[in-house]
Amino acid sequence: MKITKNSVVTIEWEIFDLDNKLIEKSPKPYSYLQGGYRGIMPMVKEQLYDKTVGDIVDIKLVPADAFGEIDEDLIFVDQLDNLPGKKDDIYVGLLLEIKDRKTGEVRLYRVTDVSDNKAVIDGNHPLAGLHIRFKAVVKDIRPATAKELKRGSV
Template sequence: MQIAKNSVVTLTYEMYDAEGNQIDKTEEPIAYLHGGYDNILPLVEEALHGKSVGDAVEVTMSPDDAFGEFEPELVRDEDKDGFPPEVAVGMMFEADDPETGEVILFRVTEVEGNKVTVDGNHPFAGMTIRFAAKVTNVREATAEELAHGHVHGEHGHHH
């Protein structure tokens, strides 16, 4: 079966920065609902369209096509007393953006004295990314998956 709109695609991937350093990879295959559901980066989805089990793709993406440009205003120093006592580098916190009302996910990047530095950028923001993937399975999506807009079951979302 070829990858088409409303198919469930299972794949493994590796991501590399512009210098060729591996920055991420799957430990287990992941599955996503193909066809514009925003479950995977659009250029990767485009490259996978029409592929079959065993096929491999490589896509190099600019920051705008991958995880966005680095936005310095999303790096903030906050008072430590606004965090739990066990705050540590790597912890994630949600905060409302006062301008848009949207929830931003912040990652703690530094804890020093009474200050905690948080970063709302994706860890790969500002990077050119090479995404290398191999298709391990393709199947038709169920009616429930289509209604929910994501994959259920193995390698997918569980309710």
């Protein structure tokens, strides 16, 4: 079977920097619904059309086609006392759910630095701003169920 729109595709993937250093790999096979749905980067989806089980896609992506450019508006410094929990529990790498005062949207932020009773908080994806190489191996393909099509995801 070839990958077509409305196929459920299972891949194992790896992300490398442009020096071919492994940044991240799928902890387990990842399944998504091929077509005009979310779930995987559009440029990768395009490369996967017509592939079969065992095929490999290996593509270089600029930030705009991968995890986005760095949005400076999503980076700010705040006093530790203003953050949820005890200030002794705030550390680099901590993930915080913070509600946007203007939109009310809850977003995941990462603490990237702590010093002088302050923390740098970043709402960008950890790989934002990076040019990457995305490599995937097709592990399985099947037709989507009616329920998956209605929901728009696996």
